Amino acid sequence: xxxxxxxxxxxxxQRDARLSAAEIGERVGLSPSPCARRIRRLEQQGLxxxxxxxxxxxxxxxxxxxxxxxxxxxxxxxxxxxxEAEVQAMADVVSCFTVSGxxxxxLQVVIRDLKQYEQWVRRLQRLPMVDHIDSSFAIRTxxxxxxxxxx
Numbered sequence: 001x002x003x004x005x006x007x008x009x010x011x012x013x014q015r016d017a018r019l020s021a022a023e024i025g026e027r028v029g030l031s032p033s034p035c036a037r038r039i040r041r042l043e044q045q046g047l048x049x050x051x052x053x054x055x056x057x058x059x060x061x062x063x064x065x066x067x068x069x070x071x072x073x074x075x076x077x078x079x080x081x082x083x084e085a086e087v088q089a090m091a092d093v094v095s096c097f098t099v100s101g102x103x104x105x106x107l108q109v110v111i112r113d114l115k116q117y118e119q120w121v122r123r124l125q126r127l128p129m130v131d132h133i134d135s136s137f138a139i140r141t142x143x144x145x146x147x148x149x150x151x
Contacts, residue, residue: 002047005030007150009038010047014147017051054145062110065138066117069103070124073131083129092120103134 002010008028012019019027025035042048057065072083087096087107095108111117117135124130 006038006042009035010042011147011150013039013048013051014150057110061112063113064111064117065141066109066111067136067138068107068109068121068124069099069134069136070105070107070130071103071132072105072129074129075104079129083127086127090120090123092116103132 005028009024012024012027020032021036021039022032024030024039025032028035030038039048070083072079074080083105084096087093087105090109092109092111093107094110097106098104099106109117109120111120121133121135124133
């Protein structure tokens, strides 16, 4: 069971993963050692999945974000597993969700330019279980990777 201190620790970490246990402890009213123990426990419970730097895709040359919706022609276990394995292997796909509605999956794809997108989408089209693809190009980011509403 999470208490208010645990939630505060998680909230601080999701906003700035560079904070030390001492800095987090100071903000939540704990000394560094008990704070570090709580952080370890939260990691062991799987509530903290990892810490990673948030990179600036545009500055790294990824000029476009595309949201791609995919409908499969087959929904048996083998074709679904094969599709998901293909998506896992596609470095351009930064997120993939199964969704409700007219499509089965929603992918977020980062690419350098339209030529790269064309190559990527042709690879997707060659998959035998893919029935329909619909793409929307992001114009501008309004909010991205916001913190979970823990409060």
